[in-house]
Amino acid sequence: MNIRVMTIEDFDQVHALWMSIKGFGIRSVDDSKEGIERFLKRNPTTSVVAEEDGKIVGAILCGHDGRRGCLYHVCVDVNHRMRGIGKAMVVFTMEALKKEGINKVSLIAFTQNDIGNAFWNEIGWTKREDLNYYDFTLNEANITAFIQ
Structure with missing residues (x-):
């Protein structure tokens, strides 16, 4: 298993992984190749893929704003779970x-x-009960579709 920095060249395999996971939410603009390329240019060292025999079996989009990091689209292929890949x-x-x-x-x-x-x-993360999460949509074309 090889854990390494994600590059835009990984997009097709990462996108295929996302599309294979039931219930996964994909945004039409943010998760397009152009959207991911923009994200990776802004955050060139923090996103990751897990690769086995040349195939991507896990991925995390990760970035920060200079103050707080944020993880997005954390996933491991269903056939590769329970092996420590997500934690790694x-x-x-x-x-x-x-x-x-x-x-x-x-x-x-x-x-x-x-x-x-x-x-x-x-793995020891804390679920926050002391706040409410709010968002505001600036681009109505950026819809989320859930994989069935």
């Missing part, structure tokens, strides 16, 4: 964020994502 990728991203002086990391997990929520709890 999270550790990789957190080390990359530390090198850039980031001291806190957050993520959003859908409430109905039982597997994901169990994973975050298992």
